Amino acid sequence: MTVAGPYPHLGFDPAPGSTDLVRDVHHRLSDCAREMEKAHAKVTRLMNGSYWEGDAAVAFRAQLEGGPLPLNLRNGARSVAKAAGQLDLWAGELEEFQRRARKLDGEAAEAREALRRARGHAAQHTAREDLDDVLKRARTLAGEHEETARRRARHIGDATHRLAPHEPSAWDEFTDWLGDNLPDVLSACAAVLGVIALLGLTAVAPWMLFLAAGLLSGAAFGLRVSDPEVLSSLKDGFTKGELDIDFWSNLLGVAGDFLGMLPGLGAVAKGAMKAPELLAATAGPAGEAEGVLTLGQRIAKARVRAGTSIRTVGVSIRTEAAAAEGAVSLLSHPRVLGGRLAPIVEKVDRPATILGAGTAVYGVASSLAGALDNGTAKTVTNFLDGPRTLGVDVPATAGALHFLLRGAGEAS
Structure with a gap:
């Protein structure tokens, strides 16, 4: 039995996700990281005293001296950039998973058609084995997809760890x-x-x-x-x-x-x-x-x-x-x-x-x-x-x- 969806002949979706959405978020995070890096560079120059001089500069540096802003900007830029990098990797992996899923769906269509046309008991048995093999590979693909998605999510979580205040070892x-x-x-x-x-x-x-x-x-x-x-x-x-x-x-x-x-x-x-x-x-x-x-x-x-x-x-x-x-x-x-x-x-x-x-x-x-x-x-x-x-x-x-x-x- 088949169901409606991107892979109707498999009967389920072994590689769910939208590569367009993932790539869009990746681009947004990359832009954010670049802006934070620019902000950190400017704040660092201001703190060094070579980029801005005068009473206002002294007052500005006094407010930031020993404060968390430069460190947070630097850590934030790195964290967001690392998260963006993981999303970029996931987009490529998801695209490959979905390519394999489309190929398996095509094989499943052929196997189901062969099963429908089979007349003898032996032919039906062979066609059923072929379809079961395709479905088994699709389930294996679904497992790979889930494992990779969990690994990327864990890396993204690790990358964003420094966004939250914590006492570093x-x-x-x-x-x-x-x-x-x-x-x-x-x-x-x-x-x-x-x-x-x-x-x-x-x-x-x-x-x-x-x-x-x-x-x-x-x-x-x-x-x-x-x-x-x-x-x-x-x-x-x-x-x-x-x-x-x-x-x-x-x-x-x-x-x-x-x-x-x-x-x-x-x-x-x-x-x-x-x-x-x-x-x-x-x-x-x-x-x-x-x-x-x-x-x-x-x-x-x-x-x-x-x-x-x-x-x-x-x-x-x-x-x-x-x-x-x-x-x-x-x-x-x-x-x-x-x-x-x-x-x-x-x-x-x-x-x-x-x-x-x-x-x-x-x-x-x-x-x-x-x-x-x-x-x-x-x-x-x-x-x-x-x-x-x-x-x-x-x-x-x-x-x-x-x-x-x-x-x-x-x-x-």
Whole structure:
């Protein structure tokens, strides 16, 4: 027996729900999260004192100092964004469930038609089994739909937990802090690895630290450029002229991470491209013809080839990374003012590297200790990082890339 509905031949709805409604709510929540993020960014700038000055600004900050508004805006934006993300996932899952339900409904229609036309006892028995199998799969689909819906609802509930006032645990506070400052933490770790490699404070090969620092810088860069607050600050600075402390901090952070990841990325890319050439040069004679080998011998040979290829790629990347790590700054190149800047660059390189690590670590420490987080400290940090980035990091990155692109002979 069939009933009216979206799946009349199944007799029930194994995937109830409206994807249009879910997507509409998702869009509304996403818009809400973006507006809350913008509000949090503006309140943060006002609280920092670099965006608004005067008696009114002092009175405004006095009212908000120690209050819950900035924290609630930040937590609220994150909670709503997470809830929106879960709804987006559910919309896709619901669409797939309903696609499967329509397919099963079509199979059920065919099975019911076959059952109606069956004349013999054996034919009727077979047609009934086919219909029962379709209905069984539809009930399984309904169970999957319900389980997934419950899981998404639970995740939405977890996401909105921070919307209600509660006393966070020490672990919650740590994870919140890490989530807020992860790009700075990764950048600081990359800078510290650079100091360790420079001073030889570990037995780990410098090229390994070089690649690790590049990986950390790349991760930090990705997090920064995907942060709406960072993008909003940079956009306001370039389009509206709001060149406040946050703008310079974000600009230097993005630029520093971008420069930090380029040499490592270039070394990996060049090493991977050169690996086939090295593999071909070191390959031995073909040996036995493939046609006379057994299946087991072919599998073993394929494994050996794969292992050799992986090792060759690793050696090639290591070679390029070691070369790039030791490449001189572009300012030391003989073609730049006849290489007369080389002695200066050599003297400046080490203290500049240590200074970069120091300001990066200070930035992380200031996020932990409120007493260290103030406008004057940020201004001094930006003042130190700006010239260092332009005068040391940019030429050093250019030198490493020049080395990778043009070869050791021309770059030395």
